[in-house]
Amino acid sequence: MTREHHVYTRHIDLQQRSSLSVLANKIQPGTRVLDLGCGPGVLGQYLHEHKACILDGVTFSAEEAALARPYYRDLAVADLEQINLAEAFALRQYDYIVCADVLEHLRQPEQLLADCRDLLAENGEVLVSIPNAGYCGLVMELMQGELRYREEGLLDATHLRFFTRQSLLRLMQAGQWSVQSLETIDRPLDESEFARTTADSLPPAVMRYLLAQPMRWPTSSSAVSGPAAMPLQPRPMRCWRSRASPTRRMPASPPTCTGPMPASSASRTS
Secondary structure: OOOOOOOOOOHHHHOOOHHHHHHHHHHOOOOOEEEOOOOOHHHHHHHHHOOOOEEEEEOHHOOOOOHHHHHHEEEEEOOOOOOOOHHHHOOOOOOEEEEEOOHHHHHOOHHHHHHHHHEEEEEEEEEOOOOOOOOHHHHHHHHHOOOOOOOOOEEEOOOOOOOHHHHHHHHHOOOOOOEEEEEOEEEEEOOOOOOOOOOOOOOHHHHHHHHOOOOOOOOOEEEEEEOOOOOOOOOOOOOOOOOOOOOOOOOOOOOOOOEEEOOOOOEEEE
């Protein structure tokens, strides 16, 4: 039995720091944007209505495409691991290529990133957001012998790859992307999918350690990158990730964990 496709409904509120709001703020008005894995077009709608950007996109389902199409010049319905981007968007160059919470759904995210190189304009950037598998809520569940997939979030049932801050940077560097910036997006545990996770069974010293680690909440981390280590001109790319920040002192009994999301940025030389 095939799993029914889940449509991710999100919105952009610049008053709240989320992966999409961070990415949207990085994009300059009137620029050319390729939105890979655009879903129902949440980012595209914002960039179209507020920044007059020229947008192309790729989404997986016809249902999502119907919602997104009004905001995109061209919109392909395709599997990102099968589409030939160079053919689908031939002769086009982009100031920004966005992979917002997309790479974790792919078997070979490094190949998609490699395919982006020829579509970047001079000084173009790749913007990436990705979930942090080192988030304290997930670590707490693992320490209690639990690993439960959800419909959305860090343990989304469709996630094929998992990243921490260091493994995200290795992915970018292995693909000859120069990471220009890495940002975090913090979110308290009680606002995450792990809100019901109890820390009662964990020693206070363990909780102190978890809360002190740079981790992010299970939505996404962002990075900006551009082409980086080959004999040609370097281009920029940015990535963002979130992490959990220790915002409270540890009381005598284990507290509710607070944690952030990861973000980062990078550039590559093609």
